[in-house]
Amino acid sequence: MNKKVAVFRKERFNAAHRLNNPNLSDMENQMLFGKCNSPNFHGHNYDLTVKVTGYVDPKTGYVIDTKILSNLIDETILEKFDHRNLNLDLVEFKDLNPTAENIAMIIYNILREKINASLELKIILNETEKNYVEYPA
Amino acid sequence: MNKKVAVFRKERFNAAHRLNNPNLSDMENQMLFGKCNSPNFHGHNYDLTVKVTGYVDPKTGYVIDTKILSNLIDETILEKFDHRNLNLDLVEFKDLNPTAENIAMIIYNILREKINASLELKIILNETEKNYVEYPA
Amino acid sequence: MNKKVAVFRKERFNAAHRLNNPNLSDMENQMLFGKCNSPNFHGHNYDLTVKVTGYVDPKTGYVIDTKILSNLIDETILEKFDHRNLNLDLVEFKDLNPTAENIAMIIYNILREKINASLELKIILNETEKNYVEYPA
């Protein structure tokens, strides 16, 4: 009998942010986050990879149609994150520091509701070529 | 005591295919697979990564010699898949839709017989830079 | 005074082809093109980079708006080449061998008519990660 297959779909968005915990003082934020706390924001090309794991549907040969997955990511994530300021434009980060870890969790929570519960979900988010995160680990 | 190590070897092949379930009507195939069902085929540069996991042999310092692994992939997979039409040239896809998921399973089944059972095996197959699969997940 | 700037826009298409000169015998084609002449076609993920060179428009800060360039490539090239069989589906290759060189020339000729004559044009086409061409050189 066949085992589960994981399917990965990679998308990109460009956003501004600054690392800042709204519950800390400016001095504490500056000490913790250094130049990432720069007040007028900086930005990244985020590479977002969505991993969906499950059994292959014998009719289609797919775990999930990557066109459908791509459209879902576009409508629920890229529309919201692309060409935005994460701190100012997204209600999710009003009280939450937009680190790669927290962004990945927010994206996971949005997509988890939209993807069939029989499929496992994981988010891989590259903030730069040198720094990336995976959630859940 | 040391833990297991995973070794990855990356190869490439170029193949034509079309997504088509031979058990469905043309109209159903067109609706399910859209432009991927285009009748005269399209093609991809497939990136194939073979992951082999086991304990390091203290004599060689290898889990598996990647030259031997590379030769094995060349003889059993690339010879069969490279510069071929998956639908027309490979008996494995006579009744099986050559999605990335199904190609990865076929490759796994071929290599699984050739690699020592004490070693775990996983196949990672990139169909494009944006779409890839892993089997078993 | 400012000098010219070159702007590059990268797109992708997936196509099937076989190397075959319709004016040669099967044996000659097989000898010249080896496995690239495989009768049922193989395929590639083509990376297409379009380079447009000119002076920056002081109003926009652009040589050319890459969104407009991207739409132009989409409508005139990707619609025609993506998920197609170059030998069978494109009239341009009815009597022309679809080598990377010839594909780049065809793409150049199509785009050259659509892009303002005051702008220079160059096509970079990657057939694989190891083989690519530039036209005109």
Added chain:
Amino acid sequence: MNKKVAVFRKERFNAAHRLNNPNLSDMENQMLFGKCNSPNFHGHNYDLTVKVTGYVDPKTGYVIDTKILSNLIDETILEKFDHRNLNLDLVEFKDLNPTAENIAMIIYNILREKINASLELKIILNETEKNYVEYPA
């Protein structure tokens, strides 16, 4: 006799920006730049490649020592651009739209003064993986 050699050094910076021509109305800017005009900024991981061309010094075997070039880029460009908002933090873009074309010209002008006039200079700037520019072309 030997010919000139070109040496390339690649660095990166992360910055926020929005496309906006301060001499145009908000409506014109919105029409010209679409989502790139989003008021709270977005951002990019910029890949900056500096190309320096000249004859090899027989003593060192270098056209230019890439460690010295890297330090120069770090001190004159990265210190100024990295983790900054190009529109708000850099006086150069007070009246200049920070398109990739204009950013490349500004970087060229800064470095041109610091690099020996016997060496030719070119800037390659990737705003995203799909969009990049070269100055002078």
Added chain:
Amino acid sequence: MNKKVAVFRKERFNAAHRLNNPNLSDMENQMLFGKCNSPNFHGHNYDLTVKVTGYVDPKTGYVIDTKILSNLIDETILEKFDHRNLNLDLVEFKDLNPTAENIAMIIYNILREKINASLELKIILNETEKNYVEYPA
């Protein structure tokens, strides 16, 4: 409740090595390792990715500050491995063949002592683009 997040940090070092088991004869080493046993060494650009897994600290939004992680890798690994001959300059490989598997284990053992025991650690080491290892698997 939130799950664990994995954070990845990528660094690079350039080193010379040769594959050679000091406990075997020259002839056995030559037979086992072929051109990798070449007596005057060869070398690689090693890509080192360090994966750290744990819960996000609500104060920082980090599992681990990647600047701190980067500094730790720099001080404990790059200082030791970069621009070195692994066989001649590192005491760890005096009696140990510097295969990718063994290098990854050595790096793991060094970093494991420096990173809080509540955090899981994994090393991914690319010797070439085609060959890489992960420890522990």
Added chain:
Amino acid sequence: MNKKVAVFRKERFNAAHRLNNPNLSDMENQMLFGKCNSPNFHGHNYDLTVKVTGYVDPKTGYVIDTKILSNLIDETILEKFDHRNLNLDLVEFKDLNPTAENIAMIIYNILREKINASLELKIILNETEKNYVEYPA
């Protein structure tokens, strides 16, 4: 009438080297080359791209058959450079510092004799992802 086309072929080799001008004192070499002068050598994965420019042969659709070009690079360059110590194993660097600039010139001189004089030749050599050279510029 058609213009010239440039064809690029990418290969790789792994080699050890140290930067050292045999005509200078040890102290001068250490001052000029720092850690690149480390006595026991270090190494790199060199990416070698060979660019050949000319008119397309109407019979083949090729400027040059990349299989033939690949074999030529393999026989004349990779056989000589791959898994070697550039300073100790190659007579060309007996009195020549193996900087990227000088390696590219040596490779150019070897290939220039083997490639038809009607074709233009250029060498692109990446020593690391951040440092590369082009000869002739």
